[in-house]
Amino acid sequence: MTKAKPQPGESDATRTILHWFTEHHWKPFPFQRTAWAAYLAGQSGLIHAPTGTGKTYAVSIPPLLEWLEEFPEPSAWPKTVPLRLLWITPLRALANDTAKSIAAPIQELKLPWTVELRTGDTSATRRAKQRERFPTVFVTTPESLSLLLSYPGTQAMMQSLRSVIVDEWHELLGTKRGVQTELCLARLRHWFPTLRTWGLSATLGNLEQAQSVLLGTRASSAVVISGDMKKRVKVETLIPSNVEKFPWAGHLGLNLLPKVLSCLEQARTTLLFTNTRSQTEIWFRALQAAKPEWADEVALHHGSIGRAAREEVEKRLRVGTLRCVVCTASLDLGVDFSPVDQVIQMGAPKGVARMLQRAGRSGHQPGEVSRIVCVPAHALELVEFAAVREAIGAGELESRLPVEKPLDVLVQHLVSVALGSGFREDELLEEVRSTHAFRELTDQEWRWCVDFVTRGGESLKVYPQFSRVQNLDGVFTVPDPFIARLHRMSVGTISSDSAVAVRVVRGALLGTIEESFIGRLKPGNTFTFAGHALELVRVRDMTAYVRRAKKLSGLVPQWMGGRMPLSSQLARVVRRKLAEARRGVYTGKEMRAVKPILEIQKSWSLLPEPDELLIERLQMRDGTHHFIYPFAGRLVHEGLGALIAHRVSKLFPASIAVTLNDYGFALLSASAISLSEGEWKEIFTEENLLVDLLACLNAAELGRRQFREIARIAGLVFQGYPGSGKSTHQLQSSSGLFYDVFTRYDPDNLLLNQARREILNRQLEVVRLKKTLAEISAMKTVLTEIPRLPPLAFPLWASFTQANVSSEKWAERVKRMALQLEETAAKEKSKPAP
DNA sequence: GACCTGCTGCGGTGTG
Numbered sequence: 024m025t026k027a028k029p030q031p032g033e034s035d036a037t038r039t040i041l042h043w044f045t046e047h048h049w050k051p052f053p054f055q056r057t058a059w060a061a062y063l064a065g066q067s068g069l070i071h072a073p074t075g076t077g078k079t080y081a082v083s084i085p086p087l088l089e090w091l092e093e094f095p096e097p098s099a100w101p102k103t104v105p106l107r108l109l110w111i112t113p114l115r116a117l118a119n120d121t122a123k124s125i126a127a128p129i130q131e132l133k134l135p136w137t138v139e140l141r142t143g144d145t146s147a148t149r150r151a152k153q154r155e156r157f158p159t160v161f162v163t164t165p166e167s168l169s170l171l172l173s174y175p176g177t178q179a180m181m182q183s184l185r186s187v188i189v190d191e192w193h194e195l196l197g198t199k200r201g202v203q204t205e206l207c208l209a210r211l212r213h214w215f216p217t218l219r220t221w222g223l224s225a226t227l228g229n230l231e232q233a234q235s236v237l238l239g240t241r242a243s244s245a246v247v248i249s250g251d252m253k254k255r256v257k258v259e260t261l262i263p264s265n266v267e268k269f270p271w272a273g274h275l276g277l278n279l280l281p282k283v284l285s286c287l288e289q290a291r292t293t294l295l296f297t298n299t300r301s302q303t304e305i306w307f308r309a310l311q312a313a314k315p316e317w318a319d320e321v322a323l324h325h326g327s328i329g330r331a332a333r334e335e336v337e338k339r340l341r342v343g344t345l346r347c348v349v350c351t352a353s354l355d356l357g358v359d360f361s362p363v364d365q366v367i368q369m370g371a372p373k374g375v376a377r378m379l380q381r382a383g384r385s386g387h388q389p390g391e392v393s394r395i396v397c398v399p400a401h402a403l404e405l406v407e408f409a410a411v412r413e414a415i416g417a418g419e420l421e422s423r424l425p426v427e428k429p430l431d432v433l434v435q436h437l438v439s440v441a442l443g444s445g446f447r448e449d450e451l452l453e454e455v456r457s458t459h460a461f462r463e464l465t466d467q468e469w470r471w472c473v474d475f476v477t478r479g480g481e482s483l484k485v486y487p488q489f490s491r492v493q494n495l496d497g498v499f500t501v502p503d504p505f506i507a508r509l510h511r512m513s514v515g516t517i518s519s520d521s522a523v524a525v526r527v528v529r530g531a532l533l534g535t536i537e538e539s540f541i542g543r544l545k546p547g548n549t550f551t552f553a554g555h556a557l558e559l560v561r562v563r564d565m566t567a568y569v570r571r572a573k574k575l576s577g578l579v580p581q582w583m584g585g586r587m588p589l590s591s592q593l594a595r596v597v598r599r600k601l602a603e604a605r606r607g608v609y610t611g612k613e614m615r616a617v618k619p620i621l622e623i624q625k626s627w628s629l630l631p632e633p634d635e636l637l638i639e640r641l642q643m644r645d646g647t648h649h650f651i652y653p654f655a656g657r658l659v660h661e662g663l664g665a666l667i668a669h670r671v672s673k674l675f676p677a678s679i680a681v682t683l684n685d686y687g688f689a690l691l692s693a694s695a696i697s698l699s700e701g702e703w704k705e706i707f708t709e710e711n712l713l714v715d716l717l718a719c720l721n722a723a724e725l726g727r728r729q730f731r732e733i734a735r736i737a738g739l740v741f742q743g744y745p746g747s748g749k750s751t752h753q754l755q756s757s758s759g760l761f762y763d764v765f766t767r768y769d770p771d772n773l774l775l776n777q778a779r780r781e782i783l784n785r786q787l788e789v790v791r792l793k794k795t796l797a798e799i800s801a802m803k804t805v806l807t808e809i810p811r812l813p814p815l816a817f818p819l820w821a822s823f824t825q826a827n828v829s830s831e832k833w834a835e836r837v838k839r840m841a842l843q844l845e846e847t848a849a850k851e852k853s854k855p856a857p
Numbered sequence: 858g859a860c861c862t863g864c865t866g867c868g869g870t871g872t873g
Contacts, residue, residue: 370862
């Protein structure tokens with residue numbers, strides 16, 4: 024162990040800490056030293072580094088140093104030290120580990136500091152105690168911090184606060200939780216103008232912006248510190264032995280099960296990441312079937328599995344008794360799983376940052392190499408893996424864009440602040456405008472929000488329950504304790520669809536599934552969930568009672584979840600790889616493996632250059648197919664597909680069906696559609712984008728649905744008491760009622776506006792869509808008649824057919840078609856080159 | 858027996 028050399032000017036106290044640090048850890052990395060110095064100089068900042076590089080100590084050590092400078096003499100140490108450091112973490116599960124790491128040196132040096140956490144899990148008695156006296160280090164979540172701010176005594180209790188740390192800032196940035204955090208930070212800074220703010224983040228494409236969002240518009244001296252100490256990431260890919268026979272579509276990846284098994288055999292503990300929850304269930308089942316002897320060493324983990332079971336899995340991971348956990352993004356972050364020595368990514372990686380995050384779950388120690396093994400589910404995913412490796416090498420990472428002006432979050436915050444210390448309008452307005460999110464809030468918008476919490480706005484003014492806040496001589500407060508209680512019960516910006524609970528008869532809660540899935544089952548039917556074979560007994564009160572069945576079989580539930588489009592960064596590299604292949608350049612194991620498939624694409628159609636829009640046309644028995652490849656991710660293709668179908672149908676009156684994936688979309692029309700390259704170019708015009716888009720989508724229904732979240736956050740609808748949550752349906756209908764009332768009687772309601780904006784930005788990615796159209800307008804349109812389905816088109820065609828026929832028939836057709844294409848390809852290959 | 862496609866996250870009450 025190397026000891027850190029004392030630097031000139033360091034005090035004894037500093038040396039004490041440094042000694043502890045070197046004894047127990049390692050020589051401080053340069054970035055940690057930089058952070059310590061910046062902190063002690065009174066600066067704020069953002070530190071970015073991969074996981075497992077010691078970011079925590081970069082910011083938890085300097086407050087100790089600072090205190091020791093003040094109290095160098097142990098005999099003069101006070102008995103108790105009031106609050107000095109507030110630590111915000113987005114994950115309950117992280118709070119515990121963090122508190123432990125911070126407490127380690129404190130305990131070791133027997134400092135009179137206390138470290139405590141407060142999350143939703145903290146018991147009522149503990150919380151009551153905390154309300155009397157805060158610990159020296161307080162670890163909490165954004166939501167719990169909001170709640171703290173909603174109690175009148177908080178400011179006085181925090182008087183001695185020196186700094187606030189926001190951990191995993193990249194996870195909060197870009198979400199309404201992030202904005203909630205911004206508002207809370209502004210409050211703290213208003214109270215304590217010299218407060219230092221530090222953020223910890225994974226590496227992002229927009230670090231400078233991430234920093235300025237965190238620190239707000241009033242920040243003076245601030246730094247961005249890079250802890251990117253060349254954390255080594257090794258990306259490997261499992262190459263199918265016979266690419267010619269490897270599927271061209273599909274996402275499960277079970278083809279490579281044998282190879283995955285041998286990977287699992289070679290490592291002590293593996294995290295096997297999949298992209299969907301149902302895929303997790305399917306892979307778990309496949310592993311159980313293939314290796315019954317591993318029954319106790321394989322587990323699964325995803326967001327719909329009950330908390331108890333998930334925590335059990337996390338515990339076993341930590342002690343190292345598991346060989347493999349099949350999981351979703353639920354294990355992307357979280358507890359420090361040091362024993363994990365291998366990470367497998369099943370299927371498309373979708374984004375560069377996500378891959379890095381997942382790779383970082385292994386080798387979770389400074390200096391260790393992170394390894395990730397990629398498993399393609401179909402042939403083209405080999406290209407995506409090649410692309411992600413290249414992007415990692417080049418450091419091309421995605422950005423997370425901050426949320427702008429979400430008024431629902433502001434409305435909630437206004438009530439919280441009124442409930443806490445109360446507020447004066449101009450003071451709070453200035454404070455709110457010091458956040459990045461509301462820096463451009465207009466006077467009118469502010470007035471509207473204040474009016475909304477005091478009267479319920481124009482349309483609700485006759486209902487007293489919406490006069491939540493009252494203005495007494497210029498001070499806004501919440502006098503009604505009932506309203507106060509309801510408000511505290513609805514703090515937060517996360518709203519999830521209520522789901523059917525799955526419970527063993529007279530037994531444990533296993534998790535939740537969607538109503539639509541349970542609705543397809545009859546009592547006696549079996550299904551697989553949470554890794555258990557289950558038989559449905561009955562459904563009552565949003566609970567499905569089940570009993571254990573003998574064999575893992577039957578249906579696997581599917582969930583409607585996020586749609587995770589391929590990121591622009593990764594898409595760009597994918598296009599680049601395809602263009603290289605067009606010129607016959609195949610570098611890397613993945614590209615060499617996928618060569619035969621791409622050569623087929625070249626010979627039956629073509630591979631587009633990055634500045635070309637490829638449109639393939641194929642006349643089949645069921646009509647005209649067009650396959651179009653903007654490579655803009657599935658959300659954009661959803662909007663674009665609908666838009667283009669709408670515009671084409673104006674020229675050729677026929678109904679047009681659309682399917683899409685991350686690479687492109689396809690149009691199918693029963694009648695013959697024939698357009699020239701020039702005509703296609705016109706169809707892709709940016710003109711009238713929004714008008715056409717709203718005309719072809721059911722904008723009103725989308726708006727209603729989006730409004731549900733807004734209504735909940737703004738406190739219009741109450742989600743119900745804990746445990747007896749209202750069903751989605753109930754929540755939907757009451758928020759729908761507000762939506763209708765506002766649309767009719769209060770069309771200028773700013774929350775309605777926000778709903779419209781959110782649909783455009785989130786569900787349709789309008790910004791990216793516009794950008795895509797602009798790019799397309801500069802591109803060359805290449806229209807090609809194809810003789811049969813080439814590899815790029817095949818997955819699109821397959822999902823078409825899937826939408827229209829029953830699943831057995833679909834499988835048959837896809838298989839038949841795949842076989843045919845394979846034979847054609849083989850025949851052509853055996854032909855001597857001309 | 859092959860086939861299935863879409864993530865995560867937090868918080869709150871009640872009183873004999």
